[in-house]
Amino acid sequence: MLTLGNLSPKEGAVKEKKRLGRGPGSGHGKTAGRGHKGAKSRSGYKSKPGFEGGQMPLQRRLPKRGFYNKFSIEYTIISLSQLEKLTEVAEINNDTLREAGLLKPGQLSKVLANGEITRAVTVCVDKISRQAQQKIEQAGGTVTLVSALEE
Template sequence: MLTLGNLSPKEGSTKQVKRLGRGPGSGHGKTAGRGHKGFKARSGSGVKPGFEGGQMPLQRRLPKRGFTNIFKAEYSLVSLSQLDSFEKDSVVTVDALVAAGFVKKNNLVKVLANGELKTALTVEVNKASASAKAQIEAAGGTLKIIE
């Protein structure tokens, strides 16, 4: 029976590894196939990714594009189906969402209209989509936008 303990590669599919620097009789002794001196003979050397022999590399020849706005407001998204897990007539704040594990601490929160909301809730978040606001109010709840 074939098990993991007696697996072996197919005959002829593997070769012995080339053992470098093991004496003159091996054929790969002394310089171990690296030749005499020079950049490629040194330890830790080798052509780095992107090196073009001293020519200005492509990633430095191409122009930079775009920019990153460091003041951009990132919102954590919460769906209506997640809000539906709260009890009826409860107040859902950002802290309550953090405690429930839906968002991380110190994040801005936006409610999106994914899923359905069947319970009446008072929702206090930083932002909400228009359709999410309509569904919260249709379920008998209220939405309060906080700054």
């Protein structure tokens, strides 16, 4: 009868641990599979990520491409059709856009003229396109720009 006391894995399922440095009869004695001399044979050896034994590493062999401008400013684009959906809000600013889920904290906003706006709203954002500003003013609204440095 099979009980918890006599359970054992299937024959050949479990491999015995390789016992290194336990004499010549084990097949892994003396140098314990580390070879002779060199950094890898010493205790405490650690290789840096990407180190290829002195050969020029892959990350240095590959050509560099492109340019990353660390001074560029990225804006989250908001369309007029999205502003039209915010019906209960009369003044639209970055805080109301964050509450509506259109803007994440720390992001800057730019309004583009995608869609139409039919009601008068006060829009206070970081940037706005000329056409979007014209459409808002035609609907009877006003536009003010907030400097990104003020926040």
